[in-house]
Amino acid sequence: MARPNEEVEALLQEYADLIAITGGDAFKARAYEKAARAIGGYPADVSKLDEDGLKEIPNVGKSIADKVAEYLRTGKMAVVEERRAKIPAGVRELITIPTLGPKKALRLYEDLHISSVGELAAAIEADALADLKGFGEKTQDNIRHGIELLQRAGARVPLSLALDTAEEIVAELSEVTGCKRCAYAGSLRRMRETVGDLDVIVAAKRSEPFMAALCELPATAEVIARGTKKTSVRTAKGLQVDLRVLPPESWGAGMQYFTGSKAHNIRTRTIAVHQGLKLSEYGLFDAESGNSLASRTEEEVYDRLGLPWILPALREDRGEIEAALHGELPEVVTEKDIRGDLHTHTDLTDGLAPLEEMVAAAAERGYTYYAVTDHAPNLYMQRMTDEKILAQRERLRELDGTHHRMRLLHGTELNIDPDGGVDWPEEFLAGFDLCVASLHSHFDLGRKAMTRRLLRACENPYVNILGHPTTRLIGKRAGVDADWDEVFAVCARTGTALEVNAQPDRLDLRDEDILRAREHGVKFAVNTDAHSIPHLAQLRYGVGTAQRGWLTRDDVINTWPLTRLRRFLRKGR
């Protein structure tokens, strides 16, 4: 399925969880977690490495290298299989519930034989936890709430997983003889933050070979339905994939139809009806004669309806039809418009790669500038000091311009304390080229206090970007409560950019918030918050989100030339 590094990462993480659940050495569990992260974030393909090569990866020693080699050779890791035999998979699922960790999970399993989220929910409803030590009323409330959060996101999967899976399936099906076109459509093509199922479209004369190919993919766990026009399967990770095979001449109409959204399609079909036409996945037809008028390309279909082609990310019936009719569709930002990443980490704090490697990887992406923004000292676990960050600055200045003339900016990610203050005094902050400021604690202040806190941070002349502004984690944690309209207004007034954080479990700000903030005239920065080299490529999710928020190049400060960016970063100091 995924890249071998990600498979190994998932397996080692699973082993770490199983160690933690069975009460094994906590440091051992952490060692496996660290190795899992390091391998997931390692730029080289682990399946191409021998044992010595594996041991080159930080936090991978002999024992883990052996196990990884075993997995790459046999497809299995014996120690993981052994633990799996003792602990049902559902017990591990329990620790995905926020506030429920390995200790509580084991207690539930041992004392009450609960081994799935469903069983736990039922047990709480039946008041079966009443006598269990450590599970008071409040704890049960928290668990109940956690399960709700989980189930709300539950049926949908993160954009990143959906995109990986879809690209693999498209690549496989494109190889099948007779394939004229193949692509994914649906909410994934619109870059929604989570995806319910995958819609894959093939243009071909004969459908049978594609249906067979989909059913036989290694990722396919279950065939839900199989016909001549449509086949549905479920992958091992629980993602449903619907394949539609259309005649080649219907390609454009099929893509238009299956990309949606439903609301957008209702609008386009209504426009068709008013013109005496009928729009379906097979084409745009004259209602009277049934003659096909357009179907080969999406452009053709939209054009015949009297509309310009509309970018999928905009197809939500949020004003795009009206804008299209008036010739006022925004020219939204694209990945190649981004000239640099303004929020990234190195191994000086919790990143995986050293400064030199992050800089080299950024230059390979063709950036004209790049900012390094490691954590500031108030995030105690990162152990930042004045000396360390100044030494980094010195090294960064030496590297400036040495890779494809890419310019380097030295920054930091500050922590906004409960009062809205940040880590360093102003005279120290003045030494940075830019500062990102983020919330990392105290998420439960009331709305008033939270708003005041954010406003004060924005008023700080050294705070240039509000990092992952709401701090939500998709499916896990709601964003903080604040009067966002007030925050957006102050951002606009003070010249503080709002981040569109591209991490697939954040996507923060989200599209609706971006649309609102845009009304206030705020500027934005689309950043990866990369903690490893592969993370730099997650930019696409941030750009997709920015597009869904209708952002143009002018709205996004890291599409600007460096001189304009620097002027913005001075923020009237």
Added chain:
DNA sequence: GCCGTTTTCGGCCCGACTGTTTTCAGTCG
């Protein structure tokens, strides 16, 4: 289990918050 040395053991991000176990364990960032 990894790492780094003060080389083959001892430390490992450390502190805050929460709920309940009235003295601290569990979870989180």
